[in-house]
Amino acid sequence: MSYKVLLLDSVDERCEEVFAERGVEVVRNQNLSGQALYDEIKSYDGIVVRSSTDVTSEVLKAAENLKVVGRAGVGVDNIDIDAATARGVLVMNTPDGNTISTAEHTCGMILALARNIPQSVQKVKSGGWDRKKYMGIEVHNKTLGIVGLGKIGSEVAKRMKEFGMTIKAYDPFASVEKAESLGIELLELDELLGQTDFLTVHTPLTEKTKNMISMANADKLKKGIRLINCARGGIYREEDLDSLIEEGYVSGIALDVYSSEPPTDELYELLNHPQVITTPHLGASTEEAQEKVAEQIAHQMVDALEQKSFKGSLNGKSISLIANKEVQPYLRLAEKLGNVAIQLAPENADEFSFEYSGTCTKFADILTDSILKGILKQQISESVNLINARHFAEERGLNIRETTASQTKTFNDLITIKLGEGSAYKQISATVFGDNDYRIVEIDGFGIELRLEGDIIMYQNVDKPGMLASVSSALADQDINIANLSLGRTKKGENAITAVSVDKHLSEEELKPILNLEGIRSLQYVSLPFNGIK
Structure with missing residues (x-):
């Protein structure tokens, strides 16, 4: 049986190659929306998206032949999973594809923050030269605090441990045995904040993690702490960034994620502080990560269409039980x-x-x-x-x-x-x-x-x-x-x-x-x- 798949967003070319290698007809069209999308999507068995296309209940209704939606990446906020499940459409993602890239980006941000690299680069490029102003610190023998010991947090810990950092963490759902196997001491959050020279967060944005660091708990921070966020915007209260620095609680902040992306004009003003370094959500933006997730999602989708495997499925069991109202x-x-x-x-x-x-x-x-x-x-x-x-x-x-x-x-x-x-x-x-x-x-x-x-x-x-x-x-x-x-x-x-x-x-x-x-x-x-x- 032959299948057709539509690539709706900017996905690495490896995705097309894998589909073709496995006998699937693939079409790339990145500029579809509204009625044009509804008209085009009708005949496809699968669609691949990243974050640009919203797979709404209306899109799913128009996709009369659709069997699987693939997200080349982790986040599926742009996919209505409940609506897909109700229509018997499988939703898949590739949660492991960007782990290393995000962990490496976090480590890079830690080092950039310690050595004032972005600020000094800009100074030299603008014709300046001020070695004393941009004197940094070593990360060796410093304490790195990690909030969240999932895949990315654990990979950051392994890498920065090799730089000679002491690693401590807060994760109420990580076992002591796992932490010890990584050479990490588990602490309560307030304890961690008071003992940490650098703090990086690797958690979702929830009611509990929103504004985890703000002026409201600034007195619990170790004086001069440096903050890194490559996870979700809003875990650090963005409105308080300047005050945290100006009042001496925080020495520097490195952000790859923001509560709104791109940042609003108001947020840009806060980000312009000389002790704040920023990148435009580059955690997963490496050639290797994008090729990896593109290849993974193609293989996963073909396996699912051929009923061989449902690895990466977010709603597979739900679909198999949807007809059984008893459960x-x-x-x-x-x-x-x-x-x-x-x-x-x-x-x-x-x-x-x-x-x-x-x-x-x-x-x-x-x-x-x-x-x-x-x-x-x-x-x-x-x-x-x-x-x-x-x-x-x-x-x-x-x-x-x-x-x-x-x-x-x-x-x-x-x-x-x-x-x-x-x-x-x-x-x-x-x-x-x-x-x-x-x-x-x-x-x-x-x-x-x-x-x-x-x-x-x-x-x-x-x-x-x-x-x-x-x-x-x-x-x-x-x-x-x-x-x-x-x-x-x-x-x-x-x-x-x-x-x-x-x-x-x-x-x-x-x-x-x-x-x-x-x-x-x-x-x-x-x-x-x-x-x-x-």
């Missing part, structure tokens, strides 16, 4: 419970046990993938999905144990996650009550019933009169409304667990009055997406 609620439950588990687990937790009972036991394999997706998706740079979740879990040193119960328990279908040593809670169970109704039903043997959505305060306390009233009062004093609550206890006067849903996202400052109440033994805070209803 869908359990997949959503599993992902939500994984999200809860990682928020309750201690940092650097490396061991989890998953138990399934009832009807859902027959889906145990893919439910584990979905739990791992919930655990990992907000914490690593790569796109996490049902296909690659186990790969990323293994890469980060997570030890996973899966069991199924032969007999049903209180509920016909139950998923339980055991959190391992060091957690305030040992295990949490949840089930499906109905459409978009997923609930926690047990925590550490206590009967707790609360929907898995929104913002939830969970605390352990002495079971005595007035505890709930005290918590309610502490919230009311801050104009925080309780949406729902559930309380479980062993027996009167002993230990109790309470879960309270509130109507807003809470800060650490807003949680302190509860934690400081007499009788509160521990407090955990969980934030989850709503199930479409708020």
Whole structure:
């Protein structure tokens, strides 16, 4: 059977060569949009894009024969994966193709920052000569802090270690064993900021990582720290860059990524600071990386079209199960419970046990993938999905144990996650009550019933009169409304667990009055997406 593939964006010529070598008809047209794109795309089995073309639901609807979309690179923000899945279209990317290029670019930025290379180049080219002004520092015997020990962060660590740097890192989801194997000391974030001469970030941009460094926490930085960002714009608060430098907290900043690209005029003014060096998102822009991802995506797409392999697929299992509506609620439950588990687990937790009972036991394999997706998706740079979740879990040193119960328990279908040593809670169970109704039903043997959505305060306390009233009062004093609550206890006067849903996202400052109440033994805070209803 012959196939046709359309190359929509600027992809290395190696992509065309591989398709041709494997008997696929390939057409390159980089200037299509709107109706012209809708008309052209109808007859193709596959399309290849980078970041210029948006593969929207409308594009997918027009592509009547489409079977696979290939992204020659990592980011898939320009592809509507849900719409593709609903239409049975496979979406693939090449997450490994630019690892080395981005790691090398990061190392180059570290050295350029240490030795003032861009500024001194410009000085000489403009006819100047000021050796004293551009005196730099050695990286040898300095400490490099890395936030995020995924593939790129790990490769940066290996390279800069050879320069004689001491490597320390913050990654709440990397195992101690993995860090030690790389010769890296794991620290809490605030500890890392206070001990680091150079800081580089390799994480996605999330609510937790946005503005990770700003004037708000400048006093936690080691004096004169140098900052590097080749990951995602916005991890360092761009509006504060000048102030961080001018007030002496930071000696220099190197940026390859920005919150808007190209930067806005307002941001350009900030980037013009003489101690800020910039590149136009060149992390993956090497001949080798572009050739590698072009070759990889072509092979992956042909393998998929020929039903030989689905390596690099972001939605393969979803497509295979899309017709099976029975599994869908359990997949959503599993992902939500994984999200809860990682928020309750201690940092650097490396061991989890998953138990399934009832009807859902027959889906145990893919439910584990979905739990791992919930655990990992907000914490690593790569796109996490049902296909690659186990790969990323293994890469980060997570030890996973899966069991199924032969007999049903209180509920016909139950998923339980055991959190391992060091957690305030040992295990949490949840089930499906109905459409978009997923609930926690047990925590550490206590009967707790609360929907898995929104913002939830969970605390352990002495079971005595007035505890709930005290918590309610502490919230009311801050104009925080309780949406729902559930309380479980062993027996009167002993230990109790309470879960309270509130109507807003809470800060650490807003949680302190509860934690400081007499009788509160521990407090955990969980934030989850709503199930479409708020």
